[in-house]
Amino acid sequence: MARYTGPSCRLCRREGQKLFLKGDRCYTDKCAIAKRNFAPGQHGQSRKKVTEYGLQLREKQKVRRFYGISESQMTKYFNMADKMRGITGENLLKILELRLDNVVYRMGLASSRAEARQLVTHGHFLLNGVKTDIPSLLTTVGDVIQVKDRSRNSEKFKSLVENHNGNIVPWLNIDLDALKGTIVAEPTREDIDIPVEEHLIVELYSK
Template sequence: MARYTGPVCRLCRREGQKLYLKGDKCYTDKCPVSKRNYAPGQHGQSRKKVTEYGLQLREKQKVRRFYGIQESQMRMYFNRADRMAGITGENLLKLLELRLDNVVYRLGFASSRAEARQLVRHGHFTVNGNKVDIPSSILKVGDVIQVKERSKNSPKFKEFVENHRGNTVRWLEVSPEEYRGRIVAEPARDDIDIPIEEHLIVELYSK
């Protein structure tokens, strides 16, 4: 299935909440969810009966849209999480949080996950000193993410250093002056602030 390339604000309206897909715009009065908090389309405002399957599907779609992944990737992550020790739903979210594009976003190098994916694909980052341009790369504790030397003069990254307000994610350590971040622990469920009921996704894929 091809990646969605339409207006991302429609995705937020479809889920009935902000998914923070547009970066800074999501925090302003220009956010379409604030103006039109109903699903897009001519039937968006009509009342619909939500089934158990519908609830499960919406949670799965919400996670896909938060992290910008396709259905095949979502299924792959679920199967991997199911084989891991611990709670499958929490394992799934942990894997998604440890994606390189999400880590770049969490470190503050990008204003959205979509922007982070683009920056990674363009080769602006190294992991443990090696160039990595695959956004879906799963990182681990101890990995060091750094802006490449030639990219440090970019206005984008200079702005990051100037406007850095401190790290709010406990499992990451940020050194803005060095354009560097490090994973110091695995993300716990309490560290993942997206409003998701992951058990519904597990129920959906377990059918």
């Protein structure tokens, strides 16, 4: 399935909550949820009966949209999670958190996951000293992600550092002065702040 290229705000409205897909705009009055908190389309404001399958599907779509992944990627990650020890739903979220583009976003070196994916694709980052331009690459404990030297002085990264939210990510050691982050542990469910009921996704794929 091709990547969605339409208006990001429609995705938030479809899920009925902020997915924070547009960075700083999501925190202002311009946010679509603040203006029109109902599903897009001519029937968006009509009441619809939600089935069990519908609830499960919405949770899956919500996760896909949070992380900006395709249906085939979602299926691949679920199969990986299902083969791992532990709780499948939590394993799935852990895998998604360890994607390179998400790690860059968690480091505060991008205002959204979409922007992080673009910056990685454009070759601004090194993984363990090697230029990497694959946003979906899965990182692991001990990996070091940093902005390459030629990109360090760009206005984009200067602005991101100046406006850094200061959030602490327990599984990351972030050095803003060096524009570098080290993965010091695997993320736990408590570290993942996205509002999703992952057990519904497991139920959907287990049918």
